[in-house]
Amino acid sequence: MGEQGEFFERSLPAGFSYSTGFLRTSAATELMAGLLGGVPWEEEEIFLHGRMVKSPRLTAWYGDPGASYMYSGVPHEPMEWTPELSAIRELVSSSAQVSFNSVLLNLYRDGSDSVSWHSDDEEELGAEPTIASMSLGATRRFRLRERRTRESLGLDLADGSLLLMSGTSQRDWEHCLTKTKRAVGPRINLTFRVVRVSR
Numbered sequence: 001m002g003e004q005g006e007f008f009e010r011s012l013p014a015g016f017s018y019s020t021g022f023l024r025t026s027a028a029t030e031l032m033a034g035l036l037g038g039v040p041w042e043e044e045e046i047f048l049h050g051r052m053v054k055s056p057r058l059t060a061w062y063g064d065p066g067a068s069y070m071y072s073g074v075p076h077e078p079m080e081w082t083p084e085l086s087a088i089r090e091l092v093s094s095s096a097q098v099s100f101n102s103v104l105l106n107l108y109r110d111g112s113d114s115v116s117w118h119s120d121d122e123e124e125l126g127a128e129p130t131i132a133s134m135s136l137g138a139t140r141r142f143r144l145r146e147r148r149t150r151e152s153l154g155l156d157l158a159d160g161s162l163l164l165m166s167g168t169s170q171r172d173w174e175h176c177l178t179k180t181k182r183a184v185g186p187r188i189n190l191t192f193r194v195v196r197v198s199r
């Protein structure tokens with residue numbers, strides 16, 4: 001499709017692999033603009049410190065029929081794949097050698113949007129899931145923390161990059177995306193997943 005750029009891999013703990021330039025800058029910019037304007041972004045409410053508050057990011061869930069997924073405490077039915085998301089799914093599935101059936105989109109509007117420490121270990125993802133996480137737009141700091149040792153490390157996720165998480169990565173590690181006081185533009189993250197289809 002002529003969308004891919006030059007790969008650069010950084011060494012990370014077992015189960016993680018990070019490549020910059022998975023999408024060429026021009027393709028990443030075009031995809032970002034299409035998603036910013038075309039996705040019906042939702043502002044979820046989450047239960048935090050005993051009360052309902054607005055989630056510090058916007059989200060959208062796309063996938064095959066029946067690929068429902070629980071996040072922010074509620075089940076979500078997938079929206080139908082758009083042509084642009086289908087094309088990216090194909091590219092990512094073929095690179096990861098996994099047939100992804102769904103994608104969670106996160107929109108971080110500015111530096112005060114974030115996601116707190118968690119693992120993608122929901123039951124519908126099964127044991128040892130492979131998750132492919134593509135970043136578009138502003139570079140943001142992603143952190144990994146090993147559950148057992150509390151060892152942590154940071155990784156700046158760049159526009160057009162792809163982070164693969166597989167094997168025991170979700171069991172052994174948590175991750176988060178930190179807030180920043182730097183003036184940053186919007187960032188979209190697409191995490192391709194395989195969820196158990198319920199019907």
Ligand SMILES: O=C(O)CCC(=O)C(=O)O
Pocket residue numbers: 104106115120133142157175176177189191
């Ligand atoms: O935005 C990111 O890079 C992380 C997203 C994430 O942790 C998630 O969707 O579970």
